[in-house]
C-alpha cells in the first residue's frame with residue numbers, strides 16, 4: 319500500500335536535508351557569457367553526430383539569465399537545499415590562472431540569492447565541464463589536470479566558502495572517466511581504455527587535492543565526493559553469475575569507494591586490468607593513495623537503478639552482460655526501477671565504508687512527458703518512482719544507515735548529455751522553445767510531501 323506523504327515523511331529524521339539538484343552545463347546556457355571559456359562539452363556538443371538531435375547546451379534552460387526566477391521556483395517547492403555545480407571555465411576560462419571575476423560573480427549572486435530565500439547551497443566543483451584548454455593539454459589522463467583542479471577548487475572555496483558550508487569535489491568520476499575516455503559517448507569522446515584508467519586516477523587525485531583546498535580555504539565547511547553507484551546482483555543463483563556481479567561491483571562501485579575510503583584500488587579489478595591497471599601504467603605516485611583517502615565529511619550517492627548481470631565469457635574485459643529483468647518496470651532511459659536496491663546499497667555503504675554521513679545527491683527518472691491541452695504535465699510514473707525510492711531510503715535509515723539528506727534529480731528538464739533534450743528528468747517541465755516552466759504533477763507531489771510536514775533547517 320502506498321504510504322501517505324505525511325506517514326512517509328515521518329520516517330525521516332527531523333533535521334534532514336531535502337533538496338533538488340542541477341549542474342552547470344545542463345541548465346545555464348550563456349556559453350561565452352562574461353568571459354567564460356569553452357568546455358569539453360561545448361566542443362563535444364558542437365561536433366556533428368555526438369549528441370542526439372544535434373542538441374547543444376548553448377541555451378539549455380537559460381538559467382544564467384533566469385536564475386532569480388529559478389530560485390523562486392526552488393523555494394516554492396518547499397525544499398531547504400539546492401545542489402548546483404560551478405562551471406570551471408566560467409571561473410578560469412582556460413582552466414588555469416587568475417579567477418575571472420565576472421564568472422565567479424554569477425555564483426556569488428546565486429549563493430546570496432539562495433541564502434536570501436532560506437535555501438542551503440550545496441556546491442559541486444566538477445560536474446564534467448572541463449575547460450577545453452586543459453583537455454587540449456592532455457585532459458584527465460594527464461596528472462597536471464588534477465593539480466589544476468585543486469587550484470580552481472581553492473579559488474571557488476575562497477570566494478564562496480564564507481557562505482557555502484557544503485562542497486562536493488567531483489560528480490560521478492566513473493562517468494567522466496569511463497564514458498568520456500573509454501566509451502567515447504560523453505565528452506571528450508575518446509575510446510581508449512588505458513586513458514580512462516589514468517583519467518579515473520587523476521579524477522580521484524583531484525578529489526583528494528580539492529578536499530585539502532576546501533579545508534584550507536573554507537574552514538569549517540563540509541566536503542565529500544559524489545559517486546554514481548548501483549548495487550550489482552547476479553541474474554541466476556550460480557557461482558558464475560555471483561562472480562560476475564562481484565566483477566561488476568568492482569568495476570563500477572569499489573573502484574572508487576575503496577581508494578576514497580583508504581583501501582587502495584581493489585586487487586581483483588587490478589588483476590583483470592593487467593597492464594592497464596594504474597600501477598602497471600605507472601600513474602600511482604608515492605602519496606597518491608593517501609591524498610585520495612583524505613578524510614571526508616560525507617559520501618554523496620547518485621542512485622538511479624541497479625545492475626543485474628550474468629557471466630558471459632568473452633564479453634568485454636569483465637566477461638559479463640547486463641540482463642533485462644522479466645516483469646520489471648523500466649524508465650524512459652531503459653533503467654530498471656529497483657527501489658529495494660537503494661536500501662541494499664545504503665546499508666552496504668554504511669556497513670562496509672562507515673562514511674561520516676550519507677546523502678543521496680541524485681535520484682530520479684526520465685519519462686516522455688508532455689504538456690496536456692489543459693497545461694498540466696501528468697507523470698504518475700515519476701511520482702511513483704520518488705515515492706518508492708523515498709520509502710526504500712527510509713527503510714535504509716531504519717536499518718541503521720546514517721542518511722542525512724536527499725536531492726531529487728532534477729529541478730527541471732535540462733540538457734541530458736549525449737541524449738540532448740530528449741530525456742526529461744525534471745520536477746518542472748521546460749519548454750525549450752519558450753523557456754516556459756511548468757510544475758509537473760510529480761513536482762506538486764514532492765512539494766506537498768515536503769510542505770505538508772514543514773521542512774525545517776537542515777542538519
Ligand code: IFM
Nearest residue numbers: 341490620680727734743
Ligand atoms: O543528468 C545526469 C547527471 O548529470 C548526472 N547523474 C545522472 C543524471 C541522469 O542521467
